[in-house]
Structures are given as C-alpha cells and as structure tokens.
Amino acid sequence: MLKKIDHIGIAVASIEEARKYYEGVLGLTLAKIEDVPAQKVKTAFFDIGGVWLELLEPTSPDSPVAKFLADKPAGGLHHLAYLSDNVANELTAAKEKGVRLVDEVPRGGAGGMEIGFLHPKFTAGVLTEFCTPKG
Ligand code: CMX
Numbered sequence: 001m002l003k004k005i006d007h008i009g010i011a012v013a014s015i016e017e018a019r020k021y022y023e024g025v026l027g028l029t030l031a032k033i034e035d036v037p038a039q040k041v042k043t044a045f046f047d048i049g050g051v052w053l054e055l056l057e058p059t060s061p062d063s064p065v066a067k068f069l070a071d072k073p074a075g076g077l078h079h080l081a082y083l084s085d086n087v088a089n090e091l092t093a094a095k096e097k098g099v100r101l102v103d104e105v106p107r108g109g110a111g112g113m114e115i116g117f118l119h120p121k122f123t124a125g126v127l128t129e130f131c132t133p134k135g
Contacts (some may be wrong), residue, residue, distance in 0.1 A: 002090070006083035006113075006131050007045070007052035011068045012075045015044045015057045022046050022053065036110045041065050043110045054081075054110065079117070079127035087116045090130040094118055106132075 012018040015033065022028045028046040035042050040063035044055040056078055058066035068078055084090045087106040095101055102117035109115035113131040120127040 001085055002130075003083045003085065005051050005080060007054045007081045008077070009054045009056050009079040009081065009127075009129070010075065011065050011072070011078040012055050012057055013069055013073070015042060015055050018055050018075070019044060022055070028053070034110050035059065036108075038108050039064070039110075045111070077126070079129050081115070081129035081131050084130045084132050087114045087130045087132045091116045091118075099123070106130075108134075 010018075019030060023030060028048060031045045031047055031052075033042065033044045037059070040058060040060040042057045042059050044057075046053040046055075056065045058069065060066065065078065069075060082090075091101055091103065091106070099122040100119040102119050103115070106114040106116045109129075109131060112134050114134050115129055115131045117130075118128040
C-alpha cells in the first residue's frame, strides 16, 4: 500500500551549486549528504514538511542521472518516490497491470531504503520509485 510521497528527486549538475538556492533562497536546512554508489549518485536531502527533497548529482558518466542531465543540462524533476510498506509487492502489482519495470526486484537506495523503479514510458512521463525502509 502506498502511504505518502517520501521524496522528490531533483537532478542537478552540482549539489554545491544547487544547495545555494535551497538554503540561501528557500531557507531549507540540509539534513545530510550521502553517496549511493549502487545508483552512481551523490544525494543531498532537505526536509520540507515531512517530504524530502533529494538532490541527485551523478558520480559517474554512466549514472542514470548523467544521462538525464545530458538531455536537460539545467537539471529538473527526476522522479517521485512513494513510501510503501512493501516495494516487491508494488513492483509485482504494477507488472501485472502491464507496466514495464526498471527493477524486477527491490535494490538498495539512499537512506537505508529498499527501492524499485517503474519505467517512465509507462507512468505518464514521471519516473516512479517505490521505497520502504529496510528491515
Ligand atoms: N523522467 C521522465 N522520463 C525519463 C526519465 C526521467 N527521469 N529518464 C528518462 N526518461 C525518458 C526519456 O526522456 C526517454 O523518452 P523518449 O523516448 O520520449 O525520448 C525515455 O525515458 C528513455 O528510455 P530508455 O532509453 O529505456 O531509458 P534510459 O536509458 O534513458 O534510462 C531510466 C531511463 C528511467 C530507465 C533510467 O534512468 C533508470 O534506470 N532509472 C532508475 C534508477 C535511477 O534513476 N537512479 C538514480 C536515483 C537513485 C536514488 O534516488 O537514489
């Protein structure tokens, strides 16, 4: 079952540059910076009313976020992540409804989460992530 929006992923070329806007203009507080080698990204999290903004900076030229930025150099909305009580069940249910999966099984993501993505061609254009705290 989906519970809420957990986070909004935003692709940026540089977290150091982008955080000037989120901190300096919007007045948000940086909660943490975390490398996620499995996803080839560095992440920065800001809490806004119980929803995280997750800045995503590629750490490798073959990162999915590097590919996104190649098409959209200014960056922008990369994905919406829904908190679920069971990522595997969400993936199975979506597949049964004809949605192409990026992840057939959950994998590790930022913040100790299990995550899984649906392909954006099957999700009305917005890349969809499901996430569940591990354990
Ligand atoms: N949002 C919406 N559409 C997107 C997209 C995104 N983030 N990324 C790619 N697309 C679209 C492209 O615009 C393209 O559309 P057109 O064919 O109309 O031009 C299409 O998807 C490309 O599809 P593809 O060739 O099958 O896939 P790509 O090689 O471009 O990769 C994707 C896209 C989503 C499969 C890949 O980025 C992926 O596997 N993402 C999941 C993992 C991820 O994003 N990790 C980083 C974040 C991790 C974290 O939050 O911790």
